[in-house]
Amino acid sequence: MDFEKIKDAVTSIEMSKAMEDRVKENIGKKKSVQVNYKRWISVACAFGILLSIMIGMPYFNKNGELQVANFAITAYALSDDGKQFNTTITSEKATIELATEDRVGIMSISGEGANLIFTDVRLSITGEQIDSITYTLSEGKFIEDVTFTSKEYVDSEWLRSEKINFISSEPGSDVYEGIKEVGNSYTVNYNEQEKHKYTLAIPHDGNEVIGDDIIIKVNVKYTDGSSEQQDIVVTQESNSISLKLN
Secondary structure, three states, X not given: OOHHHHHHHHOOOOOOHHHHHHXXXXXXXXXXXXXXXXXXXXXXXXXXXXXXXXXXXXXXXXXXXXXXXXXXXEEEEEOOOOOEXXXXXXXXXXXXXXXXXXXOOOEEOOOOHHHEEEOOOEEEEEEOOEEEEEEEEOOOEEEEEEEEXXXXXXXXXXXXXXXXXXXXXXXXXXXXXXXEEEEOEEEEEHHHHHHOOOEEEXXXXXXXXXXXXXXXXXXXXXXXOOEEEEEEEEXXXXXXXXXXXX
16 A cells, blocks of 8 residues: 555545544554664674674685685784784785885895895784694795894804894894794794794895785694685785785
8 A cells, every 4th residue: 555645645635533643653654664674684784794703704715705714814014113013814905015124234145135025024813723823835935033143143053053044233233133044834833823923035036026926825723623724815016015815
C-alpha cells in the first residue's frame, strides 16, 4: 500500500478524525521501520569489519584473492630527526624514505660494499601462539650494526668469524662501527625479536638504483606445529623504498 499517496489524499477528501489519525500513524511506522533497518545494517557492517581485524590482517594476494593472515607485519625505521616510526605492511604500498645518515669512511674488507644500499628498515611480527619467524630475502642481505674496539679491529680472524665486512670510524676514536652480515635468511623466536634488530641491505646496479623487485618471504611457525607464509615485495621509489604484501 502506498501510504505517501494516501497521505496526500488526506487533505483532499473528507474522512473521520479517527481515519485520518490511523493513516498518519501508519506513515510514521513505515518511516520508523526504514530508519531502524538502515541503522541495523550499519552496525552489522561495523561488526563484520571489527571481527575481521580481530581474526587477522586481510590482504589481497597476487591473484587478487582476499586472504586473512593470522599475524601482522610491521616495518620499523628512523626518520631524519632520529625518531623511530613504524607502519603495518598491507597490500597497499608503505613507502619509507632511505636513511640519510652518511656512512662516511666506510670500508669494505670483502669487496662487496659498492653494490649494497644499507637501510635502517627492520621487520617485526605480532600475533597469537607464534613460536618462531623465518625471514628469507630473494636478493641482498640482512645486516646488524655493531661496535668494537681497535684491538678487535686489528684481529682479522675475529672480524671474519663475526662476518663483519664493512667498517667505519671517526678520526681519533678508539671505537669502530661495523656492519655485520647476518645472511639472506635468519630465524628468530617470537619472544626474542627485540634482541635481533636486523635491517635490510639491498643490492643496486652501481648507481643506487634497485633493479628487479626483491621478495622477502616471512614464514611464521606456530606453537601447534603449523606454519603460515606471507611475501613482501620491496621496490624503489626515488630515494625511498616501498613494501607491500604480494
